[in-house]
Amino acid sequence: MKRTLLYALSLAAILGTSSCSEKFDVAAPYRNVTVVNGFLDIRDTAHYIRIEKGFMDQNKSGLDMAKVPDSSYYSKLTVQVKELIPGNPVPVNTIVLKLVDLNNEGYPKDTGTFFTSPNYAYKFTEGLKPDHRYRLVITNQESGEVDSAETSIIDTAFSHFYIPPLENPDYPLRMNIAKTINNKVKFSGSIVTAGTDPNAVPAGVKVMECTMLIYYRDSNSVAHTITPHILTWNNVPADITITSSGFDFALLNTTFYDFFKENIPATPDVHGLWRLLDSCDIIMYAGSSDYYTYRQVTGAQAGGLTGGEIKPNYSNIQGGLSLGLFTTRTAKTGHAIKFEVPESIDSLRVNPRTSNINFTVP
Secondary structure: OOEOOOOOOOHHHHHHOOOOOOOOOOOOOOOOOEEEEEEEOOOOOEEEEEEEEOOOOOOOOHHHHOOOHHHOOOOOEEEEEEEEOOOOOOOOEEEEOEEEEHHHOOOOOOOOOOOOOOOEEEEEOOOOOOOOEEEEEEEEOOOOOEEEEEEOOOOOOOOOEEOHHHHOOOOOOOEOOOOOOOOEEEEEEEEOEOOOOOOOOOOOEOEEEEEEEEEEEEEEOOOOEEEEEEEEEOOOOOEEEEOOOEEEEEEEOOHHHHHHHHHOOOOOOOOOEEEEEEEEEEEEEEEOHHHHHHHHHHOOOOOHHHOOOOOOOOOOOEOOOEEEEEEEEEEEEEEEEEEOOOHHHHHHHHOOOOHHHOEOOO
């Protein structure tokens, strides 16, 4: 089962960042602040919404409260997602979300100052329709407060989001990272961009990011062993330009040299030990206008669309004391994209940044 990557909010960050909203005073007496995180992805068959409390009590230690589950979760929430046809205020479907423990869903919470169990979120499994809109409604049964947010869905259909070099075998992409002046890995794709109507369906793409999974092997000809490795490269520092009808991707080839130097240890002085560069997967993430605005307001780059923290400086959640982001994203992936050899390997072997990694031609 595919699941949406979780955007786990570090609630302590609320106390360390300034908000563009004036919804609350951190020095005021204790009040509940609802913090919401949810990204809907049309590819997924399970969707998770995190709903937690901020630590807002001038008479108690935030570090002490962080260790107590009751300080982070509401005891009586009703969480619904209402499916809407644009132009019709009456929902065509109302989905009641189920409270689940993410530790049991395959998403254990990181250890640290915060408690690790329980690790609650709200889940639904209905498929998403790109020509519909989805409204999140959170009702606190104790206080009566209602928070809500609404989003369209980015579509992955050929007519909406298409990257021929990653999806079409007739247009294969080869990764040539041989060191030549201003040589770049380039490709393009078509997308429906975000227009001036925030309620347009399907949702338009406003921002894009790239992740690469790079596969290589350690080969020991003396011990007759082969050890596979995978490097995950989030927020690849490429130039991604969104035009009126698509996007262009350009990554300076020598950027790979710096990444390899930082993430692959030098080869020990062992006879017969070599490294083989195999292939990579390229994942192109597409985000909505809401996410674009969030990134502009917060300046958030680390983590990006696949990151593990949302800074609560920007919010599209409406109602009571609420912060967070409820929006959409999706991705396209190209698998087993080969590196050009021997040109790329020869350059890696002679470059001082990567020569001691000991890449070789298979």
